[in-house]
Amino acid sequence: MIIDCHGHYTTAPDALGIYRDQQKADLAGNPDHQAEKGTVQISDDELRESVEGAQLKLQRERGTDVTIFSPRASWMGHHVGNASTSQAWTEHCNDLIYRLTRLYPENFIGVAQLPQSPGASIDTSVRELVRTVEQLGFVGCNLNPDPTGGFFSGPPLGDRYWYPLYEKMCELEAPAMIHVSGACNTPYWQTTGSYYLAADTVAFMQMLQSDMFKDFPDLKLIIPHGGGAVPYHWGRFRGLADMLKLPPLNEAVMDNVFFDTCVYHQPGIDLLLDVIPTRNILFASEMVGAVRGIDPETGFYFDDTKRYVDQSAKIDAAKRQMIFEGNARAVFKRLESIIGPGN
């Protein structure tokens, strides 16, 4: 079985965007406008149509089995409006993911967006995690390390601000992918090029400098996009751990931190598989996502990352199986109750 641990619902019907536009219109006149959830009218047929020609088609073509699926990351927009805005929006986004997992239980497994908001308590995120895991059958969440949308002025991941969420994640055995949303301070940042990769890199450094894994030894966090700049600079980070008088990386963070394979060329995947311990790598493609075109150098989709993992000489069949399936099962412990035990 091949489990893709990083897919977003980037192809939602127009009604979702219209709902969001109305939220923004309500806020334009009054930044404190208190959102009510209301409704987003999307039929099951529209849901099916939105994924049949996209995520499901690509799963079939590429030979992957199941995608751990979450709302569109760049649309989470935690910086928009206030806590009530984020709450209403997040519930709808998660509800749509739930409906897709019911329509396609073989293909999609839910991961939650959280109703974060700059300066707001993390308690609402804890509650949404509980709702989505216990009532909707989700297996984890996406945690935004910079809900300001590009200004990096909130608490770092090691701050106790996050601890109630970490506590609940451990209790529910629900890991988080550390994933920012769209940058609002454009054109300084470009969301999928610079912002995502910068956020991935800062997240790793924050973890390295924190006590969070001493306090939560069972916490599991996935850094997407191949770990940002981290594997390419693995020597720098090993050296910084030494300079900062921290334990070696393998002791400090590698029981808790995992990288996905969203790196869109063979040399990048080869480096990832070469320098990062195999048990810390989870297969993912981020499709349909940041880069949708065909690489003229190969004739295949840039984000068809299964090909790079299949073709890499850096790993053998046993390690490939860990990356495609075993590690995802170890990190997302709730998976087994949905897809059954592995071989």
Place this chain on the structure above:
Amino acid sequence: MIIDCHGHYTTAPDALGIYRDQQKADLAGNPDHQAEKGTVQISDDELRESVEGAQLKLQRERGTDVTIFSPRASWMGHHVGNASTSQAWTEHCNDLIYRLTRLYPENFIGVAQLPQSPGASIDTSVRELVRTVEQLGFVGCNLNPDPTGGFFSGPPLGDRYWYPLYEKMCELEAPAMIHVSGACNTPYWQTTGSYYLAADTVAFMQMLQSDMFKDFPDLKLIIPHGGGAVPYHWGRFRGLADMLKLPPLNEAVMDNVFFDTCVYHQPGIDLLLDVIPTRNILFASEMVGAVRGIDPETGFYFDDTKRYVDQSAKIDAAKRQMIFEGNARAVFKRLESIIGPGN
């Protein structure tokens, strides 16, 4: 000849730090305090002592010849105080570099810090570039793309704000290394781990999305630290250029953008040399810099990057010579008047 294009004066005598502390003390009571240059008393013997056991010793041990040398990057601190603070501080930092290039003309070639300040005109930076190039014999400058020190709220590199500086750089044939300073919003950022690499990555994306190289076809910019996350994600950036309807990377930016070799392990250097055109790579070590220890896996200094370039199977002797010398001469056109023509 082996030219190291990225070295900082990280070992200055205490008098420099004391001067800076006094600046901060002056500002503590009055953020608008107007700095006067004053004096920093450091003798030639103190200057010699500060580099003999550090940069010069390492040059000899590692077999590099000359370092393109600039003030300590993490101390530029453009976010501290106001434009007058930055002006006085910058002049002293550059004056010390000049004195070192006079004491060791075979070993050090000067590159300028600029007196940037958030929200201030770029004109003072233009004037300091002219002073250091025309009067002090410097060959380029370090340009800080985020003088806020970690909040990323200023103009991106493609903004016309920077154009007077670009114009003067082209006129003087003086390239810039794009290099942030110390992050002030810690512990969110860690300066040498996450902040530098994030800034390198965003700089590349800003260039890719801009018209700056159409407007300044002769502009040469070096992205340090191996280009941040960019080479590791070269497929992503090639794909994003396609998604954003931009020309291919080699056409869009690779006549103007160069990466250094400050990547502190063999797999990272191998990837850099594999995916980036050789003409776009300049040898550098950043020593004495971010990572000063010895890699227990190799028994050699992490930042002894010459070893990785020497040992990489990705390049032949001709390409190695380009990386060690030829490309630096092509980018820093004023070098030849100082060190003579190459072979």
